[in-house]
Amino acid sequence: MEIGLLLGIFAVLLFIGFPIAFSLGISTMTYLIMADIPLTILPQRFYAGMDSFVLLCIPGFILAGNLMNAGDITNKIIKFSDALFGHIRGGLGLANVGGSMIFGGISGTAIADTTSIGAVMIPGMAKRGYDKPFAAAVTAASSTVGPIIPPSVPMIIVGSLTSISVGKMFLAGAIPGLLLGAAMLATTYIISIMKNYPKGEKFSFKRLLLEGKAAFWALLLVVIILYGIIGGIFTPTEASIVASLYALFVGLFVYKTLSFKKLPIILLDTVLGTAALMTLVGMANVFAWILASENIPQMLANGILSITDNPILVILFINILLLFVGSFMETIAALIILFPSLLKVAEGVGMDPVHFGVMAVLNLMIGLTTPPVGVCLFVASEIAETPLKKVIKALFPYLACNLIVLLLVAYIPQISLWLPSLFK
Structure with a gap:
C-alpha cells in the first residue's frame, strides 16, 4: 500500500x-x-546520494559553462558555425545545430545550451525570415546533442552510480553525439529546402579562418578535457577545475570580455544551478533507496525478462520504458532511479555496460524535447514567445531523426564501443 x-x-x-x-x-x-x-533516514540517504567524488565535477563544469557564456564565447561559436554553414540554404538553422554541438560539449547540459544559444539564435533566425516555431524547435532539438558529446553531466552521473569509467563514457558518447548532430543537420537542410528558407553570406575561406581563430579557444577546451582524462593527467573532477580556470583565463586575458565585476553574479548562478541539481540528486537517491528496499528494481527486471529473453526485444522494451519516463521525468532523477536496475537487465542479455550507459543517456536526452514535460521545449518556446503547440508540431521531424539514431546506437554496439576500445 x-x-x-x-x-x-x-x-x-x-x-x-x-x-x-x-x-x-x-x-x-x-x-x-x-x-x-x-x-532521520531522509537526511542520511539524501547526503549519501551526493557523497561522491565524481559528482564534485558537476559544479566545475557548470562554472566553466557560465564563464564561457558570460565571456561572449557563445557568440563566437555561433559566428564560427555561421561561417561554416551560412552560405547553404537554411544556414542559420545549420549554424544553430553546429553551435549546440560545440557549446553543449563544453557546458555538458542541454538546458544551458537551449538558454544561451536560443537567446541569440531564435531572435536572429526570426529576423532573417525563419518561422519562430521552427527556430525554437531546432534550438530545443539540437541542445540534446551537447550532453552526448563529452564532457557530459548525465554521463558523470552514470559513472557515479556504477563502476563504469567516466573517461570511457565520455569517449563512448563522441561518435553517437556526432551522428546525432549530423542527422539534425540533414533534417534542418531538408526542411529549409522545403520551406525555402534564406541563404546567408557567400562562403568565404577568409571569414571561416577569422571566425575559427576567434572560436579556437573554445574548441581547445574540449580537447584539453578529453586528452587530460583519457591520458590519465587528471580525473573528471580535476578536469572540471582546469576547465573553469581555463575559461576564466580566456575570458579575462585573451578575449577580455570578462571582468572581475561579473564574477560574483557568475559564481551565484553556479551555486544556484549546482544547488538545484544536487538537491535533485539527493532526493532521487532517497526515492531510489525506497524502491530498492521494496524490491521494485528486481520486480521490474524480472517483469521484462519474463516477457522475453530475446536481446533485440529486451533492448526495445528498455528503450520504450526510458522514452516514456524521459518524457515525464528529469534526466538525472530518471538515471538515479532506473539505471542500476535496468543495467542488470541489459547485462543479462549480454549488453556492454558502457554501451548501455550511452544508450540510456541518449534516450533520456531525447526525453528533454518530448511532450508533455520536455524542459528544453518550454525554454525554447518561452524565448521564441511562441505557443508550445506550434513548437511541438515543428519538432516532429527532429524527434523522428533522433529516434532513428537511437535505434542505430542501441543495436550497433560498435558505434559506442569502437572509440573506447582504441584507448584500452
Missing part, C-alpha cells in the same frame, strides 16, 4: 507541474511516515 501511495503522489505532483525535486521529496516523506520509518 505504501509503495502505491509513494508512486501515486509522485505521479500526481509531477502531473500538476511541481518541480521534480519537490515531487520526489514530498512523496518520499509521505512514504516514510506511512511506513513508520524514522525520518
Whole structure:
C-alpha cells in the first residue's frame, strides 16, 4: 500500500507541474511516515546520494559553462558555425545545430545550451525570415546533442552510480553525439529546402579562418578535457577545475570580455544551478533507496525478462520504458532511479555496460524535447514567445531523426564501443 501511495503522489505532483525535486521529496516523506520509518533516514540517504567524488565535477563544469557564456564565447561559436554553414540554404538553422554541438560539449547540459544559444539564435533566425516555431524547435532539438558529446553531466552521473569509467563514457558518447548532430543537420537542410528558407553570406575561406581563430579557444577546451582524462593527467573532477580556470583565463586575458565585476553574479548562478541539481540528486537517491528496499528494481527486471529473453526485444522494451519516463521525468532523477536496475537487465542479455550507459543517456536526452514535460521545449518556446503547440508540431521531424539514431546506437554496439576500445 505504501509503495502505491509513494508512486501515486509522485505521479500526481509531477502531473500538476511541481518541480521534480519537490515531487520526489514530498512523496518520499509521505512514504516514510506511512511506513513508520524514522525520518532521520531522509537526511542520511539524501547526503549519501551526493557523497561522491565524481559528482564534485558537476559544479566545475557548470562554472566553466557560465564563464564561457558570460565571456561572449557563445557568440563566437555561433559566428564560427555561421561561417561554416551560412552560405547553404537554411544556414542559420545549420549554424544553430553546429553551435549546440560545440557549446553543449563544453557546458555538458542541454538546458544551458537551449538558454544561451536560443537567446541569440531564435531572435536572429526570426529576423532573417525563419518561422519562430521552427527556430525554437531546432534550438530545443539540437541542445540534446551537447550532453552526448563529452564532457557530459548525465554521463558523470552514470559513472557515479556504477563502476563504469567516466573517461570511457565520455569517449563512448563522441561518435553517437556526432551522428546525432549530423542527422539534425540533414533534417534542418531538408526542411529549409522545403520551406525555402534564406541563404546567408557567400562562403568565404577568409571569414571561416577569422571566425575559427576567434572560436579556437573554445574548441581547445574540449580537447584539453578529453586528452587530460583519457591520458590519465587528471580525473573528471580535476578536469572540471582546469576547465573553469581555463575559461576564466580566456575570458579575462585573451578575449577580455570578462571582468572581475561579473564574477560574483557568475559564481551565484553556479551555486544556484549546482544547488538545484544536487538537491535533485539527493532526493532521487532517497526515492531510489525506497524502491530498492521494496524490491521494485528486481520486480521490474524480472517483469521484462519474463516477457522475453530475446536481446533485440529486451533492448526495445528498455528503450520504450526510458522514452516514456524521459518524457515525464528529469534526466538525472530518471538515471538515479532506473539505471542500476535496468543495467542488470541489459547485462543479462549480454549488453556492454558502457554501451548501455550511452544508450540510456541518449534516450533520456531525447526525453528533454518530448511532450508533455520536455524542459528544453518550454525554454525554447518561452524565448521564441511562441505557443508550445506550434513548437511541438515543428519538432516532429527532429524527434523522428533522433529516434532513428537511437535505434542505430542501441543495436550497433560498435558505434559506442569502437572509440573506447582504441584507448584500452
